[in-house]
Amino acid sequence: xxxxxxxxxxxxxxxxxxxxxxxxxxxxxxxxxxxxxxxxxxxxxxxxxxxxxxxxxxxxxxxxxxxxxxxxxxxxxxxxxxxxxxxxxxxxxxxxxxxxxxxxxxxxxxxxxxxxxxxxxxxxxxxxxxxxxxxxxxxxxxxxxxxxxxxxxxxxxxxxxxxxxxxxxxxxxxxxxxxxxxxxxxxxxxxxxxxxxxxxxxxxxxxxxxxxxxxxxxxxxxxxxxxxxxxxxxxxxxxxxxxxxxxxxxxxxxxxxxxxxxxxxxxxxxxxxxxxxxxxxxxxxxxxxxxxxxxxxxxxxxxxxxxxxxxxxxxxxxxxxxxxxxxxxxxxxxxxxxxxxxxxxxxxxxxxxxxxxxxxxxxxxxxxxxxxxxxxxxxxxxxxxxxxxxxxxxxxxxxxxxxxxxxxxxxxxxxxxxxxxxxxxxxxxxxxxxxxxxxxxxxxxxxxxxxxxxxxxxxxxxxxxxxxxxxxxxxxxxxxxxxxxxxxxxxxxxxxxxxxxxxxxxxxxxxxxxxxxxxxxxxxxxxxxxxxxxxxxxxxxxxxxxxxxxxxxxxxxxxxxxxxxxxxxxxxxxxxxxxxxxxxxxxxxxxxxxxxxxxxxxxxxxxxxxxxxxxx
Numbered sequence: 001x002x003x004x005x006x007x008x009x010x011x012x013x014x015x016x017x018x019x020x021x022x023x024x025x026x027x028x029x030x031x032x033x034x035x036x037x038x039x040x041x042x043x044x045x046x047x048x049x050x051x052x053x054x055x056x057x058x059x060x061x062x063x064x065x066x067x068x069x070x071x072x073x074x075x076x077x078x079x080x081x082x083x084x085x086x087x088x089x090x091x092x093x094x095x096x097x098x099x100x101x102x103x104x105x106x107x108x109x110x111x112x113x114x115x116x117x118x119x120x121x122x123x124x125x126x127x128x129x130x131x132x133x134x135x136x137x138x139x140x141x142x143x144x145x146x147x148x149x150x151x152x153x154x155x156x157x158x159x160x161x162x163x164x165x166x167x168x169x170x171x172x173x174x175x176x177x178x179x180x181x182x183x184x185x186x187x188x189x190x191x192x193x194x195x196x197x198x199x200x201x202x203x204x205x206x207x208x209x210x211x212x213x214x215x216x217x218x219x220x221x222x223x224x225x226x227x228x229x230x231x232x233x234x235x236x237x238x239x240x241x242x243x244x245x246x247x248x249x250x251x252x253x254x255x256x257x258x259x260x261x262x263x264x265x266x267x268x269x270x271x272x273x274x275x276x277x278x279x280x281x282x283x284x285x286x287x288x289x290x291x292x293x294x295x296x297x298x299x300x301x302x303x304x305x306x307x308x309x310x311x312x313x314x315x316x317x318x319x320x321x322x323x324x325x326x327x328x329x330x331x332x333x334x335x336x337x338x339x340x341x342x343x344x345x346x347x348x349x350x351x352x353x354x355x356x357x358x359x360x361x362x363x364x365x366x367x368x369x370x371x372x373x374x375x376x377x378x379x380x381x382x383x384x385x386x387x388x389x390x391x392x393x394x395x396x397x398x399x400x401x402x403x404x405x406x407x408x409x410x411x412x413x414x415x416x417x418x419x420x421x422x423x424x425x426x427x428x429x430x431x432x433x434x435x436x437x438x439x440x441x442x443x444x445x446x447x448x449x450x451x452x453x454x455x456x457x458x459x460x461x462x463x464x465x466x467x468x469x470x471x472x473x474x475x476x477x478x479x480x481x482x483x484x485x486x487x488x489x490x491x492x493x494x495x496x497x498x499x500x501x502x503x504x505x506x507x508x509x510x511x512x513x514x515x516x517x518x519x520x521x522x523x524x525x526x527x528x529x530x531x532x533x534x535x536x537x538x539x540x541x542x543x544x545x546x547x548x549x550x551x552x553x554x555x556x557x558x559x560x561x562x563x564x565x566x567x568x569x570x571x572x573x574x575x576x577x578x579x580x581x582x583x584x585x586x587x588x589x590x591x592x593x594x595x596x597x598x599x600x601x602x603x604x605x606x607x608x609x610x611x612x613x614x615x616x
Contacts, residue, residue, distance in 0.1 A: 007059055008378045009163070010068040010171075010371035011050060013153070014078075015041045015087030015243050016455070018368040019049035020401075021057040022375035025183075025383075025393035029053040030401040030453045032368055034088075035581035041243060042578075043085040045130040045156050052403060054161070061162040065382075068374035069153060071202060072170035073146040076138065080117045085127040087243040095236050099291050107289045115139070131156050169378065174201035174338075176373030177365065178209045178216055181337030183376040184362040184369075184396040193331035195322070196338035197281075198367070199228035206338070208279045208325050215380050215390060219329070220279025226290070227272070227281065227314050228340045233291040234310050238303060244576075250343055251487045252304060253311035254534030260305025261312060267297045268313040274324055281317045311345065318346045323355050332357040337373075341365040341514070342455075344539045348516040351508050358506060361514035363399050364454025372396070398547060399458050399512055402451030405583055410600045413583035417591065419605055429604035431550070435557035437610070438567065441469050442596040443476060444604075445572045447586035449550065451579070456513045457571035458541050459492060459551035461579050461586075463595065465568040467491055467530045472568065479594035483575045489568050491530035492541040494555055497565030501527060502540065513541050529568050541569060 008022045020030035029052065034040055036048035054060070074082070081087065090098075102119050105111040113119070117138045126133070131152050138145060154165040177196035190211055197206040205228065207221030231249065232242045240248055273284035287293030298306055318340075326332060334356055341347065341361050351359040363369065380390040414420055426433075434444055445463045452458040463480060465472045477483055490513055493501055498509075503518040510517075516537040519527055524536060531538050545552040559565040573579045573589065580586045583600050590598040590605065597606035604610065 005063070006379060006382050007063050007065050008068055008375040009050060009053065009059070009064050009066075009161075010374040011046055011157070012070050012367065012371045012374075013045055013082055014043050014367065016366065016368035017043050017046040017049070018371045019046045019053050020371035020375055021053040021059055022372075022379060023057065023059075025376065025379040027372055027375065027396055027401060029056040030371060031403065031451065032453075032578075034578040035402065035451065038578055038585070039085070039088055040576060040578045041088045043082055043088045044127070045153070045160075047130045047156075047160055050161055056403075064163050064167060066378055067157055067161075067163055067168045068171045068371075068378055069157075069168055070171055070173050070176060070370055070374060072172075073150060076142050076145045077116045079136075079138070079145055079149045080120065083126045083129065083133075084120065089127060090241070092236065092239060092241050095242055099236075099289075103289055104292055108292060130160060132159070171374040171377055172202055173367075173370065174198070174204045174207055174221070175216075175218070175377060176370035177201070177337040178207065178218070178373070179376040179380070180369045180373030181335040181341075181360070181362050181365065182209075182211065182216060183380075183393050184372060185335060185360040186395045187333055187335065187358070187360055188391040189333075191331050192333045192335060193325050193329045194335045194337075195325060196336070197225055197228060197318075197340035198338035199226075199232055199340075201338070205229075206280050206321075208329070210329060210331065211391070215384060220277075222275065222278045222280040222282050224282040224286075225280055226283070227317060228338070230271075230290055231310065231314065231340075231343075234294060234306065236291060237295055237298065238307065247342070248484055248487065249307045250311055250345055251484070251532070253308045253345075254532060255486060256302075256304035256308025260302045261308035264298065264301050264305040264309035265312055267294070267301075268309055272313075272317055274317075274320055276324065276328075279325055279328055281321050311343075314340070314343060315346045315349050319349055319353065322350050322353060326355040333360075334358070335360045335362070337362055337365040337369070339366040344514060344516040345537070347514060348518075348537065351506065351515055359508055359515065361510065363396065363512035363514070364456065365514065366455065368454065399452050399454065400450040400460055400548065401453045403581055404450040405447075405601070407601055407603070410583045410603055413587050414600075414603075414605070416584070417587050419587060424606045424609045426604040426606070426610050428602050429599060430602070431554040431557045433610070434599060434604070435554055435561060437597065438464055438466055438558055439561045441466055441472065443472075443480065445586065445590065445595050445598040447572065447580055447583055447598065447600050449548075451581055454512065456490075456541075457569065457579055458512065459543070459548055459569060461572045461581070462569045463572050464554075465489075465529065466562070467566050467568045468526045468528060468562065468564055470528070472529045476568075476570065481570065481575055486534075488532040488539075489530050489570050490539045490541070491527060491566040492543050492551070492555060492569040494552065494559070494565040495542055495544045497559075498540065498542045501566065502538070509542050510540060511542055511544070511547065513539050515539070526564055527566060530566065540566075
């Protein structure tokens with residue numbers, strides 16, 4: 001490290017706990033605790049993630065200028081969330097029990113309640129943590145609980161990472177979404193508006209900011225933009241798991257019939273309104289409790305109509321909000337983040353508005369990316385202190401910020417699981433070979449290079465397949481992913497072919513599967529396996545060679561065989577499990593499924609022998 005380097009270690013502790021290292025504004029390492037703990041959307045101190053980031057970046061404890069921790073304080077309920085790993089480990093029944101045992105008596109029946117912590121399990125429910133909790137008294141007052149837990153968090157960083165607690169800075173949650181949305185992308189300038197929307201964000205759960213000479217400036221916001229929270233509780237109402245399965249409702253929505261959507265839409269229609277002064281969506285008629293209000297209102301409504309109406313009301317208000325922001329700021333280029341920005345269909349409609357010249361949605365815009373935003377925020381402040389221009393902060397160069405593994409680690413994992421004895425191994429497997437296998441209908445999983453950051457695999461921890469061959473979707477769903485039949489798969493499309501396949505007149509480049517696009521009618525058959533059959537859209541990763549040369553070259557080889565510049569790309573994991581991280585994870589998943597082959601660096605493990613023809 002150079003003496004003048006400015007190093008930020010960022011830590012996020014709630015659902016999808018994550019860590020990142022930025023050096024002079026460049027993100028050099030970032031990952032998620034779930035990849036190491038194997039608990040999907042793990043919560044709590046991301047100790048292993050932080051250690052990984054420091055090691056990967058070559059950063060010693062004494063090199064870290066500042067540690068960013070999100071949220072200056074947590075309410076007692078927020079502390080319980082972390083200690084219980086609520087968003088990670090709750091079952092659907094746990095969520096229902098919580099609503100019946102705590103929220104209904106408190107919010108609807110107006111009863112004096114015992115604390116959330118004790119009602120939902122108390123000290124016995126605390127999951128394994130890296131915190132030292134001996135001084136935490138969850139029967140104390142809210143202020144004392146918050147202050148004590150803050151000190152516990154800082155002590156844990158000092159004890160485990162050997163970084164002085166004096167270097168810890170607390171960063172506002174909502175603001176990190178703005179910094180990630182703006183600085184991760186290539187757009188800079190005073191003609192840009194930054195928007196964010198999420199379920200819970202502290203002071204604001206939606207806000208609007210603009211770049212200024214003294215950094216990003218929030219010009220409007222509210223804590224009443226509860227479209228994200230609405231999506232969460234309707235997910236539970238549909239019998240699915242909040243914080244995990246909201247995307248399933250988005251996927252189901254296009255299949256709903258018009259009459260059923262119209263019926264359910266009327267229930268949603270009057271709940272929200274626009275507030276011109278706050279530049280925000282706020283409540284028009286606020287229910288006492290979202291879950292129980294809609295549970296009652298939707299008696300006799302069909303499940304598909306409810307999901308279709310939910311998506312429609314989200315789209316309606318996102319569109320109206322965007323128009324309001326453009327009208328008030330005169331900014332026609334938009335950067336957009338927050339958990340609601342994971343809704344790629346609403347993002348598509350935003351991008352299509354005549355009011356919007358360009359829409360940028362950063363990689364994985366939900367809470368996990370706040371570790372990147374926090375790093376940008378502190379880097380910006382450091383640059384301004386030194387009289388610099390924060391617009392010189394480099395954009396995110398690559399999504400591949402996680403773990404990588406050497407060949408010997410692959411061999412060790414193969415030997416540990418006896419793979420050599422049961423399956424076929426081929427060394428020096430290259431793009432040409434694998435492209436031929438995929439073209440013939442093989443499903444090939446990859447564990448190569450550095451792992452991607454975020455909730456969507458981008459080629460290095462992916463299951464890849466032919467986007468045009470009939471039967472592939474059914475094969476993956478039944479034999480590998482075990483997921484709901486209505487959920488579509490997504491493509492990776494070569495940059496030079498995206499205009500050929502997609503309706504994208506503004507040439508919006510979505511490199512991390514964050515915006516959906518209509519697929520041109522002439523390619524609906526060739527790309528049949530990566531299109532949502534309910535509406536003819538796709539959520540692509542648009543790939544430039546400089547971002548991932550190995551993956552790009554694989555698709556180029558596939559194109560030379562099939563004349564299709566795209567692959568089906570879905571995350572390499574079982575349903576309900578985190579994306580694989582290591583060769584060991586990859587082999588364990590391979591053994592539990594009927595994936596045809598797994599590609600570990602340059603070693604191909606397959607169920608069937610690879611014929612000599614494939615090597616030609």
